[in-house]
Amino acid sequence: MDANGSDAIGRAVEALRCARAVVAITGAGMSAESGVPTFRGSGGLWRTFRPEDLATPRAFARDPALVWEWYLWRRGRIAAARPNAGHVALAQMERRFAAFTLLTQNVDGLHLDAGSRNLVELHGNIWRARCTEEPRRVFDQRGDTPGEELPRCPCGALLRPDVVWFGEPLDPVALDRAAAAVRACDVLLVIGTSAVVYPVASLPSLARHGQALVVEINVDETPLTSEADIVVRGPSGAILPQLERLL
Numbered sequence: 001m002d003a004n005g006s007d008a009i010g011r012a013v014e015a016l017r018c019a020r021a022v023v024a025i026t027g028a029g030m031s032a033e034s035g036v037p038t039f040r041g042s043g044g045l046w047r048t049f050r051p052e053d054l055a056t057p058r059a060f061a062r063d064p065a066l067v068w069e070w071y072l073w074r075r076g077r078i079a080a081a082r083p084n085a086g087h088v089a090l091a092q093m094e095r096r097f098a099a100f101t102l103l104t105q106n107v108d109g110l111h112l113d114a115g116s117r118n119l120v121e122l123h124g125n126i127w128r129a130r131c132t133e134e135p136r137r138v139f140d141q142r143g144d145t146p147g148e149e150l151p152r153c154p155c156g157a158l159l160r161p162d163v164v165w166f167g168e169p170l171d172p173v174a175l176d177r178a179a180a181a182v183r184a185c186d187v188l189l190v191i192g193t194s195a196v197v198y199p200v201a202s203l204p205s206l207a208r209h210g211q212a213l214v215v216e217i218n219v220d221e222t223p224l225t226s227e228a229d230i231v232v233r234g235p236s237g238a239i240l241p242q243l244e245r246l247l
């Protein structure tokens with residue numbers, strides 16, 4: 001693990017300058033400076049519920065109205081948010097490397113809004129809804145005004161947020177793409193994630209079994225910190241533009 005501060009930034013820039021393939025994994029901390037609440041950090045979410053209590057199929061089966069209320073409230077917070085300088089820096093980095101893949105756990109769509117294209121939304125996207133009977137029927141609800149009734153598919157079945165809940169598998173194609181990119185990369189940036197949600201939290205060790213150098217960018221310590229080669233302590237909205245400018 002590296003000393004913090006400018007030395008860490010210098011070493012991260014040096015590693016990136018030599019890299020052909022770079023992967024970035026992002027979590028809720030990436031959007032904190034856009035005003036989107038994180039899950040487990042201070043400030044927290046609207047209710048004292050844990051995501052594990054609301055973001056599950058069982059919670060939806062038990063009380064779909066409560067789960068939709070939570071997601072509609074989150075959509076309201078996200079609709080007011082704009083990509084911050086960290087999102088923009090990652091979109092610019094995409095054009096600087098022969099291979100750059102952005103893997104996000106975030107469902108807020110802010111990486112897309114910032115212009116990132118080689119992007120894998122591993123936990124889905126809050127602006128989409130899908131049919132509970134025909135999962136391939138997906139609807140973009142960005143800009144929709146929620147009605148009084150719970151949203152339903154033309155087939156009559158309830159719609160649900162098109163995100164991955166706890167206890168649900170990630171899309172195997174997306175996960176394979178993520179694992180392949182991580183295995184092949186020279187530098188893995190792990191940004192704004194508490195690194196406790198699996199299987200995404202297992203990706204950094206996959207990178208280290210390859211030849212990758214792991215750089216953690218976070219305001220706090222996480223279970224990954226002791227495993228990272230370089231630890232840059234600070235807000236991603238400030239650190240990422242600094243890294244991008246120095247490349």
Ligand code: BV8
Pocket residue numbers: 026027028029030032033038039040041051052055105106107123163164165166167168169170191192193194195196197198199217218219220221222234235236237
């Ligand atoms: C699955 C829904 C299997 C969308 C979310 C081992 C292996 C496999 C699974 C498990 C396992 N152990 C346990 C499990 C089960 C579970 C799990 O990991 N539980 C945890 C809690 C222990 N995993 C699952 O259930 C996964 N499914 O494995 O299925 C399977 C296989 C076959 C068949 C059936 C089943 C599904 C995981 C996805 C769950 N869905 N959300 C939504 O509503 O958003 S996860 C939820 O947490 C969000 O998606 C969020 O993105 C994610 C991770 O949180 P973070 O992004 O890290 O955010 P957090 O607030 O925690 O941390 C923010 C960080 O940012 C902090 O470190 C903070 O310091 C930092 N920060 C703050 N500000 C800044 C900053 N950093 C930089 N700059 C700043 N300004």
